[in-house]
Amino acid sequence: MSTPAIEIVGLTKDYPVGFWRKRMRRSLDNLTLQVEDGEVFGFLGPNGAGKTTTLKLLTGLIFPTAGTARVRGRSIDDFRMHRDIGYLPEQPYFYDYLTARELLDYYARFSNYSAVERRERVDRFLGLVGLASAANVQLRKFSKGMLQRAGIAQAILHDPPVVFLDEPMSGLDPIGRREVRDIILDLKRQGRTVFFSTHILSDAEMLCDRVAVLAGGKLQGVGAPGDFVSPEVSGMEILFEMRDGRPLPSVLTRAVSIGTRYRLEVPDAELYCTVDRLRECEARILSIAPVRPTLEDYFIRVVGQERTAVHALEGMAR
Amino acid sequence: MSRLRATGVPWAALAAIVMLFGLIAAMQARIDADARGFAVQKEELLLSSPTAIQKLSLGYDSLLADIYWTRAVQYYGSRLGPGKHNFDLLYPLLDVATTLDPKLIVAYRFGAIFLSEQVLGANRTDLAIKLVKRGIEANPDNWRLSGDLGFLYYWRMKDYSDSAAVYLDGSKKPGAPPWMKLMAARVAAMGGSIDTSRMIWSQVYESTQDPRIRKMALKELEELKAQDDEQHLDELAADYRKRFGRFPVSIEEMRKAGFLPQVPVDAEGYPYRLGADGKSRLDPRSPIVIEAPPKPPGASN
Amino acid sequence: MSAMPGIVAINTFREAVRDRVLYNLVLFALMMIGAAILVGQISLGIERLVIINLGLSAISIFGLLMAVFIGVGLVYKEMEKRTLYTLLAKPIRRSEFLVGKYGGLLLTLVVNTAFMTLGLVAALYYVGRPFVSADAWIFVAIYFIVLEFALVTAIALFFSCFSSPMLSALFTLGIYVTGVFGTDIRDFGEFTKSPVLKVATRSLYYVIPNFHNFNVIGAVAHGEAIPVSLIWQNSLYAILYVTLVLVAASAVFSRRNMK
Numbered sequence: 001m002s003t004p005a006i007e008i009v010g011l012t013k014d015y016p017v018g019f020w021r022k023r024m025r026r027s028l029d030n031l032t033l034q035v036e037d038g039e040v041f042g043f044l045g046p047n048g049a050g051k052t053t054t055l056k057l058l059t060g061l062i063f064p065t066a067g068t069a070r071v072r073g074r075s076i077d078d079f080r081m082h083r084d085i086g087y088l089p090e091q092p093y094f095y096d097y098l099t100a101r102e103l104l105d106y107y108a109r110f111s112n113y114s115a116v117e118r119r120e121r122v123d124r125f126l127g128l129v130g131l132a133s134a135a136n137v138q139l140r141k142f143s144k145g146m147l148q149r150a151g152i153a154q155a156i157l158h159d160p161p162v163v164f165l166d167e168p169m170s171g172l173d174p175i176g177r178r179e180v181r182d183i184i185l186d187l188k189r190q191g192r193t194v195f196f197s198t199h200i201l202s203d204a205e206m207l208c209d210r211v212a213v214l215a216g217g218k219l220q221g222v223g224a225p226g227d228f229v230s231p232e233v234s235g236m237e238i239l240f241e242m243r244d245g246r247p248l249p250s251v252l253t254r255a256v257s258i259g260t261r262y263r264l265e266v267p268d269a270e271l272y273c274t275v276d277r278l279r280e281c282e283a284r285i286l287s288i289a290p291v292r293p294t295l296e297d298y299f300i301r302v303v304g305q306e307r308t309a310v311h312a313l314e315g316m317a318r
Numbered sequence: 319m320s321r322l323r324a325t326g327v328p329w330a331a332l333a334a335i336v337m338l339f340g341l342i343a344a345m346q347a348r349i350d351a352d353a354r355g356f357a358v359q360k361e362e363l364l365l366s367s368p369t370a371i372q373k374l375s376l377g378y379d380s381l382l383a384d385i386y387w388t389r390a391v392q393y394y395g396s397r398l399g400p401g402k403h404n405f406d407l408l409y410p411l412l413d414v415a416t417t418l419d420p421k422l423i424v425a426y427r428f429g430a431i432f433l434s435e436q437v438l439g440a441n442r443t444d445l446a447i448k449l450v451k452r453g454i455e456a457n458p459d460n461w462r463l464s465g466d467l468g469f470l471y472y473w474r475m476k477d478y479s480d481s482a483a484v485y486l487d488g489s490k491k492p493g494a495p496p497w498m499k500l501m502a503a504r505v506a507a508m509g510g511s512i513d514t515s516r517m518i519w520s521q522v523y524e525s526t527q528d529p530r531i532r533k534m535a536l537k538e539l540e541e542l543k544a545q546d547d548e549q550h551l552d553e554l555a556a557d558y559r560k561r562f563g564r565f566p567v568s569i570e571e572m573r574k575a576g577f578l579p580q581v582p583v584d585a586e587g588y589p590y591r592l593g594a595d596g597k598s599r600l601d602p603r604s605p606i607v608i609e610a611p612p613k614p615p616g617a618s619n
Numbered sequence: 620m621s622a623m624p625g626i627v628a629i630n631t632f633r634e635a636v637r638d639r640v641l642y643n644l645v646l647f648a649l650m651m652i653g654a655a656i657l658v659g660q661i662s663l664g665i666e667r668l669v670i671i672n673l674g675l676s677a678i679s680i681f682g683l684l685m686a687v688f689i690g691v692g693l694v695y696k697e698m699e700k701r702t703l704y705t706l707l708a709k710p711i712r713r714s715e716f717l718v719g720k721y722g723g724l725l726l727t728l729v730v731n732t733a734f735m736t737l738g739l740v741a742a743l744y745y746v747g748r749p750f751v752s753a754d755a756w757i758f759v760a761i762y763f764i765v766l767e768f769a770l771v772t773a774i775a776l777f778f779s780c781f782s783s784p785m786l787s788a789l790f791t792l793g794i795y796v797t798g799v800f801g802t803d804i805r806d807f808g809e810f811t812k813s814p815v816l817k818v819a820t821r822s823l824y825y826v827i828p829n830f831h832n833f834n835v836i837g838a839v840a841h842g843e844a845i846p847v848s849l850i851w852q853n854s855l856y857a858i859l860y861v862t863l864v865l866v867a868a869s870a871v872f873s874r875r876n877m878k
Binding site: 328331332334335338339341342343345346347348349352385388389391392 | 800803806807809810824825826829832846848849852853855856859860862863866867869870873874
């Protein structure tokens with residue numbers, strides 16, 4: 001078994017809060033996790049779950065209250081570990097007096113490249129993230145999406161084996177998001193480990209080998225996306241329309257209206273009699289498809305539980 | 319090592335900082351020692367006119383006045399060592415201090431004594447008088463300054479008429495003690511005399527808390543006592559000669575003859591000696607030195 | 620020797636230039652021109668005195684203000700604006716980052732001072748005096764002023780690691796003023812009756828950065844020579860003190876959590 005790319009053991013972070021900074025708020029509670037070499041690993045959770053805290057701990061921006069972590073065998077305390085990582089922070093900020101090219105050139109200097117190699121790399125990655133035309137524009141003029149692309153470029157331009165991305169899709173339009181997805185897949189193909197946090201579950205489902213779900217600072221579950229959904233079909237979903245504005249038959253009141261259309265979920269066994277009823281009132285059937293609980297359902301359930309628990313605790317504290 | 323690290327206190331850094339402070343302190347001492355002469359030169363060259371300094375002081379006049387006053391005193395003290403008796407900067411420093419704060423009485427008083435002082439001072443009575451006169455102008459109700467000016471005229475200038483006038487003027491100021499009027503009368507009537515001088519120096523001693531001025535006053539009083547004693551001894555020797563036809567060989571001989579109860583000693587405890595010419599003088603080992611005394615009226619020398 | 624601080628330093632310098640900091644040179648030039656013209660009219664034999672006094676004092680004040688007002692933002696700005704996030708993920712030690720920021724501002728000050736020196740020399744030339752060998756001491760005075768900058772910058776950087784720019788500027792300027800009046804503070808202490816206060820002020824004197832050591836403007840304006848021993852002593856003093864402050868800053872910053 002080779003060394004895991006990322007090894008987290010009991011990582012915990014407390015923040016002092018309150019006017020006198022006496023009380024502690026635990027934003028990350030005893031996280032233990034392993035990410036294998038070459039995995040694309042998704043880190044999911046609602047806002048405030050501790051995802052960004054985890055990333056900041058792993059990249060050395062903040063220091064743990066307890067616990068350890070290693071990246072490619074090197075402790076996060078060791079600054080040499082940073083040679084092996086690239087990091088895109090949430091909402092990246094850069095020196096706005098630099099141009100995109102100057103920024104990448106600056107960051108590239110922290111790795112050992114010759115001047116020629118550096119220039120070539122900067123050009124290549126500017127092209128890769130679609131900033132070639134804006135290369136000589138000062139960053140102060142960049143839109144959010146452009147900054148995001150610049151951020152990705154600086155995170156990967158030194159070909160790090162492990163890449164940390166905090167909400168890489170945020171601020172991007174659908175085309176941009178597709179491009180980022182392609183980049184991530186490309187990184188995977190190159191054998192790199194990608195650890196990214198997101199709350200867009202469909203991206204996670206599509207890209208990740210494994211995901212972890214974080215809520216309230218605690219790890220709720222780890223596994224392949226498929227593991228979270230039950231293999232059984234829970235029922236069928238029917239989409240239909242009523243002709244000429246006719247009212248919904250009383251038997252079908254469970255249907256939910258979406259604009260002019262209706263959506264009805266029925267258990268497997270009731271499928272055919274429901275279809276019969278629809279035929280009787282001459283409804284137009286648009287589609288019939290199986291329904292399976294998705295990652296989203298799991299997510300909402302888990303987060304909902306966590307929120308209830310947190311509210312209960314807060315209620316008690318008051 | 320890691321246990322130290324675990325405490326979260328940066329021990330290595332703290333140790334380095336303490337050590338560096340030690341080196342820095344040593345360096346500062348070295349700079350101060352080597353640059354002493356240069357620094358004073360620096361001072362001299364930085365001193366522009368008092369009005370210029372006032373304009374630059376951005377309103378912090380009295381603070382700057384205090385700083386210059388402190389520097390004047392430090393300057394004076396630093397120049398008392400052997401071979402350093404050059405007090406050229408004393409007046410300019412006091413000038414600046416009193417221009418910035420005309421009510422800085424201590425500066426005028428310090429200047430009165432040490433600007434006029436011949437050996438252990440700048441030996442510039444003219445500047446002393448100039449300074450004190452300015453002080454009186456700015457502080458017309460201050461009798462002590464009048465006393466200082468009167469002292470200067472009497473002791474340094476031997477200008478008895480001016481001295482008497484100043485003492486008289488001073489005696490009218492609020493809070494002036496009775497001896498000022500007395501002094502005015504004595505000086506006007508008798509001019510310079512050892513008794514008057516002793517009175518004046520006693521008053522200088524009494525009227526100040528400044529240890530340097532008091533020390534100076536005590537020294538002068540010791541000298542005056544010596545003069546007085548010598549005068550007294552000279553008179554006794556003359557009497558002896560009248561009686562025995564020759565000057566006494568020593569003071570001890572006079573004592574044996576019953577002219578005085580015991581051999582007198584000066585204020586430092588050294589006995590007086592008698593010369594062949596019948597004139598007494600201080601023991602050469604005594605630290606008291608008589609500078610040019612004021613001529614008593616009618617006395618020849 | 621790691622190259623990391625150098626990389627950060629060059630970038631810090633670039634930022635200062637692009638922030639148009641060097642425009643202060645225009646103000647300086649105007650001042651020197653005005654002074655040279657005025658003084659040329661008066662010509663009482665004190666041209667050299669006035670130009671050198673004014674020029675060196677201006678170099679000192681301009682540089683001091685620059686050192687303080689840029690210095691207090693050196694680290695604070697990067698933490699506030701989060702530009703530090705991506706940088707700290709690179710293989711650079713936090714202490715190397717600090718040294719780099721320090722070096723960058725110092726470089727800016729040195730370049731600024733170099734231009735001002737040219738301006739001063741030009742003004743001296745315009746006033747018509749032929750140059751004498753005593754003028755060489757002017758460069759020593761300027762060197763001492765740069766040493767002052769080195770120390771003030773370090774102190775501003777230190778505060779920048781944990782304090783807001785306003786407070787940092789106040790503290791830094793406060794320490795500067797204390798250092799200028801160091802001997803007076805010690806002398807005040809000598810006058811008090813309390814032995815505790817005497818010891819306290821004397822100890823304080825040896826601990827504060829004594830900026831008065833570096834001030835030879837008056838002497839140089841009068842064409843006086845500067846003792847050579849003072850040159851190496853001041854250099855050593857500055858090196859020691861700057862090292863101390865940077866070590867302290869590094870200790871504070873290395874364990875600081877970013878927001």
